[in-house]
Amino acid sequence: MNEAEFRALVSGAKRGVGAALLRAGLRGLSFGYLAGISVRNRLFDWGLKSVHNAEVPVVSVGNITTGGTGKTPMVAFLVNWFREQGVTPAILSRGYRAVDGGANDEKLVLDQLCPGVLHLQDPDRVASAQKAVKEYQGQVLVLDDGFQHRRLGRSLDLV
Known part of the structure; x- marks a missing residue:
């Protein structure tokens, strides 16, 4: 699948049962991604992951x-x-x-x-x-x- 086909799939431009099932699967995966990113961000917020400050702005x-x-x-x-x-x-x-x-x-x-x-x-x-x-x-x-x-x-x- 190339980039244009992927964009058509996720935007809903591509129709059909197969496309709808793929979108549903991607939506399910997105919740796992969201959970992972949320945990990662909380670790930074709580100081459990280090933020490195540069010597300049x-x-x-x-x-x-x-x-x-x-x-x-x-x-x-x-x-x-x-x-x-x-x-x-x-x-x-x-x-x-x-x-x-x-x-x-x-x-x-x-x-x-x-x-x-x-x-x-x-x-x-x-x-x-x-x-x-x-x-x-x-x-x-x-x-x-x-x-x-x-x-x-x-x-x-x-x-």
Whole structure:
């Protein structure tokens, strides 16, 4: 099943008994996912999972939905604004769908919109934050799609 077929299935555009059964199964799985995420978030809330604070401010640009909500253009705006203020920004992102350590499509877009700005892609945002500050002297870190990421402490959430 490709992405377009999946979207048609979950949106309800695809009709029929098979599609309805698949949607019901996905809905059941979503409750398990919700339970897991809720437990994880409570562990952070209660201090049982550690939040690592960077040495510099961290601005997270995120959302609870996927794709097409304007996160990447907002990251570009912020990064360019910080540069205009004389502050050295760095972009941190997970690198979702990057192939063999290469750049994903969001990094390619941000490289064009923010030439010369450090953009580290790593699922371990704590490690990339430390690297951005210590090795590249980043003065503010901008998390691209970082709303659900709880391990790295944030100074500001833009949702």
